[in-house]
Ligand code: AMP
């Protein structure tokens with residue numbers, strides 16, 4: 423199996439012995455608002471990775487954080503804490519805000535068939551470990567104090583920025599650093615002191631004064647505690663490469679001498695037109711706003727490769743919804759066919775696609791071709807395999823049959839009676855009534871079948 427590693431900029435071989443647990447860490451949501459479907463793309467991607475590794479016979483330990491403190495409005499360690507800011511707006515405490523949006527995140531995840539990671543840890547659950555982490559960095563000489571907190575000195579690492587291939591020389595040549603400011607432009611906060619004039623809801627005592635941890639630290643501390651000094655795979659959205667993951671690597675290497683993960687995987691953005699979906703862009707859509715089965719969005723995401731940007735439009739989500747319905751109808755049809763007539767279908771093309779850096783769009787194409795073949799040969803044999811990979815990996819609920827409303831069933835019955843009486847005018851009239859309700863009837867030898875349009 424090959425997985426694209428941002429660190430090496432190539433598809434690396436993933437060939438662990440199957441008896442060894444695979445450790446995966448996913449950067450979780452910042453719970454200051456509802457997650458939008460762009461955010462959810464990153465979690466669908468991580469879910470597919472974990473599910474596919476399990477399907478391939480690995481045992482996986484999947485760990486994710488919940489950022490409930492320390493994520494500031496600016497990536498350069500200035501601005502307000504996002505959760506505290508929202509708390510003021512909603513007239514709630516930061517704790518209440520974090521709880522509200524954490525619950526909403528897991529509801530949305532459930533609607534998208536995203537399995538809950540084995541370990542979910544809030545940043546605020548692990549403050550002591552984060553303080554100990556900073557102490558360790560301090561002992562090794564990687565920190566310095568400023569008026570507003572403790573910072574990591576990125577110039578102390580010989581190859582800071584290697585994940586993003588940052589042009590450090592270029593960055594440093596152009597910088598002017600005020601004496602009261604950070605020593606290097608790329609330095610980042612490990613511990614921020616609470617502002618003197620404001621009372622925060624979330625703050626803790628520390629050897630450096632009352633305050634809260636920097637955003638990057640939680641992932642380093644949680645990864646270290648639950649997965650060890652170096653685990654297998656780290657996932658996140660593409661925007662994490664330049665700052666967040668670069669700094670996670672810096673902290674981890676400085677403390678343990680090891681890069682925290684071997685493979686770093688990043689999913690691309692969901693776009694609306696030319697811009698990413700994002701809060702500051704004002705183009706958010708939440709799972710509950712979709713107006714279609716949320717799994718149609720999962721389908722849309724799987725139709726693209728995770729490393730390609732994906733455009734979200736009314737048309738694209740509608741088309742994905744139709745594609746999902748059609749696929750479910752195909753499965754229903756195949757299930758009614760005999761599975762004894764033998765088929766030379768093999769599932770190899772599906773596995774090959776997934777083994778090639780989780781190429782879900784190719785994997786779906788292989789399912790379409792299985793179905794086409796099966797229909798031609800009138801055999802339902804492949805349906806078992808499709809439903810197995812759907813349950814284990816794709817998570818599209820392909821076995822789900824639309825529940826036909828009672829009034830539609832009644833109309834179909836009336837139409838059958840009209841047909842028996844050879845009252846074609848009446849039967850056509852009822853058919854169009856059924857269609858107005860969003861269903862169609864097909865007359866087969868074994869009686870009428872009802873499908874959603
Ligand atoms: P946040 O809640 O801001 O910490 O982000 C949660 C996840 O969503 C991160 O992995 C981001 O990289 C990812 N993300 C944010 N915006 C988008 C987007 N428009 N498309 C895809 N992923 C995104």
Ligand code: ZN
Nearest residue numbers: 449450641666
């Ligand atoms: Zn993280």
